Amino acid sequence: MRKGVGDSGLAGLRAAVAALERGWGTTGETRPDATLPFGLPCLDDHLPGGGLTLGAVHEIAAGGPEVEHGAAAAAFAAGLLGRLSGPVVWIGPRRDLFVPGLASMGLFPSRLLMVEARRDALLVMEEALRHPDLAGVVCEIDGKLDLVASRRLQLAAEGCDVLGLVLRRSRRFDDPALRQPSAAQSRWRVTSLPSAPPLAHAPDVPGLGPAVWQLELMRCRGAEPATWTVEAPDAQGRLAVAPVLADRPAAPAPARRAVARRAAGHPHP
Amino acid sequence: MIAGACAAARKLGLSPGMPLANAQAMVPGLTVVDATPEEDAAALDRLAAWCLRVTPMTAPDPPDGVWLDTTGCAHLHGGEPTMLSALLEQLDEQGYVARAALADTPGTAHAVARFSGASSTVVNPGAQADALAMLPVSALRLDPEHGITLRRLGLDLIGQLVTAPRGPLARRFGPALLRRLDQALGRVPEPIQPVLPPEVIQVRRSFVEPIGTAESIVSVIALLVAEACELLEQRGDGARRLDLLFERVDGTVQAVRIGTARPSRDARHLARLLDERVEEVDPGLGIEAMRLVLPLVEPLALTQHGGGLLPGEQEEADLSVLVDRLTNRLGPGKVYRMQMLPSDVPERAQRPVPMHEPLPPAPPATGWPRPIRLLERPEPVDALALMPDHPPQCFTWRRVRHRITRADGPERITGEWWRRDGELAAVRDYWIVENEAGRRFWLFRQGDGVDPATGSLGWFLHGFF
Structure with missing residues (x-):
């Protein structure tokens, strides 16, 4: 009895706080947040609601020198949107997306509406986020996204279950603008890692396996920052957990192995 | 080759179709101007539009004619002969040399106007055969070769052709000759295709006091759009393009143009699109009148929403409202879709497609990895x-x-x-x-x-x- 009261009391308080945060008032309608699960237990268990919250804005940036083109970040976004259904608005400053590449992540051009906007990009995104029939809105921004602008986007997204993604790009390596606080629901950083050999049992065979990313959750409402190593999305837009060995050198030198065996056979006193 | 000759040139013996070298040999110091068929066609279109003052059904008849279907219009102009002479007078004032003929059928009118020699002829109802009898067979809009063959057979005049037995003619010349004859005589109908668009919807409001504030302009826009949408609904059309003209006190006109991705008669949507552009307007000393013109409308049938085969099934989401707003804000060409093309060369594998065009299906996936x-x-x-x-x-x-x-x-x-x-x-x-x-x-x-x-x-x- 006591336990039940305590549980419902805590859950009720949490719901009330969430409702206050989203501007719905203290009582009455509170709806559970719709989420898009990643399909990976290690990620979904970590995130509040078991996935990426819909009806919210998430920031994605690339790490290191990739930040200028942000190909891995765009692939991450395309994979997420590829698992939703419905039209997607993709706003960008340049026409450098390659549609066959997006289609290989499950995001087909029939669903895509492209908008070329540079200065008005955030305005366009806000407008698009208010449209109820869209599955997602992606906006690529060069440089700054301040607290006020991101708050506006977040409020616009809360009206319906649309997935808002902001892709941060910058011509500058390690741009301080990318570290400024924003009101996004979560912030992600996608950095490429050296991939594993395509055939684990034959590391000398040339070729490429799936790309491997370091996926960093840098900030998220209701979750701790965390880092995962994942494989790039497949044709259905699903991520996979990368083999643990991915980070190691491809082929350990045989000489070393010999040394190790000898060491094991003749332990030092 | 001479394409056309003025009256003075014709008097000197020059005629269209004559080689230019011959003409220059006959008349030293001849003034020659290059022919411009495209400009002639455009001018003929304009002339056909001008003729709308006589009748709502006009069509250009290249290279040198204009059809006017005056059914039911003559009494407005004081009878048929008066109408023709008034028309010719007005054309003469503009510098055109014209001949007019009025008959029951387009074929007869065409033949009489060009070959009778009179500047204005009215063929009485049912008298086509008499009017045509003494005209050459080439007046029937025939294949030139047929005309030559007929003349060689001794059939020079249309009257002879009418009385000639039809069977051998049809065997020799095919159905085209007899069809032309029957069209001219009225045995076979020949409708003319009016190419001019039907009446353009426009609504106008003029004000007792000139207005200048954004709020007042916005409220007038709402009135104009509501009125225009009512007219659209009566006609079953939707607007694709809207021009809002501001007539200012100083006599100048400012214009704002918006377009829509698909025909629309949603007054709220259209008014909102126009409202966003109000800030571009400079009211100057004040706006006397506002006019909303819909130069491009397309049929818009009422559609029933929902009703997919499965209960929860939805139709394709309608993004046209969003597309219109973004296009009007960012300008044309900034909102588009990408089409995948069946080419392995990456530069040719995709192409932007404007929103109002249908997106062709994507080629089958090749499975080769492609960059983002x-x-x-x-x-x-x-x-x-x-x-x-x-x-x-x-x-x-x-x-x-x-x-x-x-x-x-x-x-x-x-x-x-x-x-x-x-x-x-x-x-x-x-x-x-x-x-x-x-x-x-x-x-x-x-x-x-x-x-x-x-x-x-x-x-x-x-x-x-």
Whole structure:
């Protein structure tokens, strides 16, 4: 009895706080947040609601020198949107997306509406986020996204279950603008890692396996920052957990192995 | 070749169709102006539009005529002869030399106007055969060869043709000759196609006091749009383009034009599109009147929403409202869709398509890995590679050196010889390469590495994964 009261009391308080945060008032309608699960237990268990919250804005940036083109970040976004259904608005400053590449992540051009906007990009995104029939809105921004602008986007997204993604790009390596606080629901950083050999049992065979990313959750409402190593999305837009060995050198030198065996056979006193 | 000759030239014996050299030999110092058929056609279109003052059904009849269907219009102009002479007088004032004929059928009117020699003729109802009897057969809009053959057979006049037995004529000349004859005599109907659009919807409000504030303009826009939408609904049309004209006190006019992705008569949506553009208008000393013109409308049938086969099934989401607003804010060409094309050459694999065009289905997927980002034009890189079929060991792009640890390829893409002759031998060998940090690039080498005719063996960066 006591336990039940305590549980419902805590859950009720949490719901009330969430409702206050989203501007719905203290009582009455509170709806559970719709989420898009990643399909990976290690990620979904970590995130509040078991996935990426819909009806919210998430920031994605690339790490290191990739930040200028942000190909891995765009692939991450395309994979997420590829698992939703419905039209997607993709706003960008340049026409450098390659549609066959997006289609290989499950995001087909029939669903895509492209908008070329540079200065008005955030305005366009806000407008698009208010449209109820869209599955997602992606906006690529060069440089700054301040607290006020991101708050506006977040409020616009809360009206319906649309997935808002902001892709941060910058011509500058390690741009301080990318570290400024924003009101996004979560912030992600996608950095490429050296991939594993395509055939684990034959590391000398040339070729490429799936790309491997370091996926960093840098900030998220209701979750701790965390880092995962994942494989790039497949044709259905699903991520996979990368083999643990991915980070190691491809082929350990045989000489070393010999040394190790000898060491094991003749332990030092 | 002479395309046309003025009255003075005709008096000197020149006629259309005569070789120019002959004409210049006959008349030294002849003034010659090059013929411009396109401009003539445009002028004829304008003339047909001008003739709308006589009747709502007019159509240009290239190269030198205008059809007017005056059924039920003559009494408005004081009878048929008066109407014709008034029309000719007005044309004369504009500098046109014209001949007019009025008859029951377009064929007869055409023949009489061109071949009777009189400047204005009214053929009485049912009297086509009499009017045509003494005219040459070429007046029937025949194939020129048929005209020559008929004349050779001794059939010079239409009257002879009417009385000639039909069977042999049809055997000899096919159905075209008799059809023309029957059309002229009224045995077979020949409707004329009015090419001019039906009446353009426009609504106008003038004000007792000039207005100038944004709020007042917005409220007038709401009134105008509501009125226009009512007219659209009566006609079953939707607007594709709207022009809002502001007539200012100083006599100048300012215009704002908006377009929609698909026909719409949603007053709220259209008014909102116009409202967003109000700030571009300079009211000056005040606006006397506002006029909303809908130059482009398309049929818009009432549609029933929902009703998919399955209960929860939805139709394709209607994005036209969003598209219109974005297009009007950003300008044309900024909102588009991407079409995948069946080409292996990356530059030709996609193409932007405007929103109002249907998107053709994508070609079947090839399964080859393709980058997410493609550089607009490939950037040259310095690469170290073993020829002919090894990936580069390292490459330098924008002064940064990337050491390659893994690579996949080559994927050979050959030139599309059916587009340009020069691509017959062209070859690109594409490699996906991964540098030490794990970043993946799409590189290609021009040429197959063996035959210099296939390319310069230079390395280029084309995309990012």
